[in-house]
Amino acid sequence: MDSSLQTHLLGHWVRDRQEFTLEDAVHRITQLPAQAWGFDDRGVLAVGKAADVNVFDPETVSPDMPKLVHDLPAGAPACARPPPASPPPSSTARSSQSTAR
Numbered sequence: 001m002d003s004s005l006q007t008h009l010l011g012h013w014v015r016d017r018q019e020f021t022l023e024d025a026v027h028r029i030t031q032l033p034a035q036a037w038g039f040d041d042r043g044v045l046a047v048g049k050a051a052d053v054n055v056f057d058p059e060t061v062s063p064d065m066p067k068l069v070h071d072l073p074a075g076a077p078a079c080a081r082p083p084p085a086s087p088p089p090s091s092t093a094r095s096s097q098s099t100a101r
Contacts, residue, residue: 004063005029011062022058 006029014025034043041050066079 004065007056007061007063010056010058015058015061 009020009025009029010022013019014022020028031043034040042052045051045053064081066081068077069080070077071080072078
């Protein structure tokens with residue numbers, strides 16, 4: 001299961017509670033972990049560095065927590081996510097200098 005910590009930080013602590021600026025929150029979920037793990041080519045948008053870019057709407061970002069449903073045979077539990085509110089983009093932007101490993 002994926003983590004909702006980042007979207008919770010952005011939605012709750014930045015937008016709703018205004019305890020962090022958007023810039024500070026993005027720094028905390030990008031550059032700080034990259035530095036802590038020793039990923040020198042990640043965490044900032046800079047020439048010559050790898051870039052994983054996520055685009056979000058700061059007015060609507062929030063965790064999309066899975067729900068426990070009992071829809072497997074014999075009513076066994078499973079985690080399920082509701083369908084997205086809008087369809088995902090049909091393509092992903094890729095650099096011509098992809099650094100896939």
